[in-house]
Amino acid sequence: MTTPQAAALYLGAHLSEWADKGYAVFNPNNRDISELPFIYGFNNGGPREWLQAIALAQDGTCLGQYICSAEGYMPHDLGVLEGSRPDRHEHFREHYPDGYRMDFVGFDDVPNHAGVKAALELNEKQREQAA
Structure with missing residues (x-):
């Protein structure tokens, strides 16, 4: 357990460290970036300091999830930022x-x-088809 002040300092340091990073792009065929599908990282909410972070493909496939203490950690923890989480990018x-x-x-x-709304609708259809 940590104090709220220590948690805020740690989050601030994390945000500062990753502030200059853009969103990751994987483009092996040098296509126009606007043609590439999205993977959305988003905060799905939850109890305080127990927030559900989701990585959802544009086609509705859930590609990962994570529990975060603050929304500020999510872009890194989901691999949204350039250079973060190479394991997720595999x-x-x-x-x-x-x-x-x-x-x-x-x-x-x-x-x-x-x-995100469209991807969630496709995710729901996938779940219905699987049931």
Whole structure:
């Protein structure tokens, strides 16, 4: 357990360390980036300091999840940022071998984000078909 002050300092240091990183792109065929499908990282909410971070492919496939103490850690922990979590990108490349681009959507923006909403609808259809 840590104090709220220590947690805030640690988060601040983490955000500062990764502040200059853009969102990761895997583009082995040098396609126009706008043609690449998205992998959305987003905050799915949850109890305080026990937030569910999700990586969801544009086609509705869940590619990962993680529990985070703060939304600020999610882009790194999900592999959204350039240079973060190469282990996750191995899995992402299996799903989208011809390329993808990452995006992160904060909790407050999830309900109105067209891309995440469409991916969640496709995810629901996948679950219905599997049942």
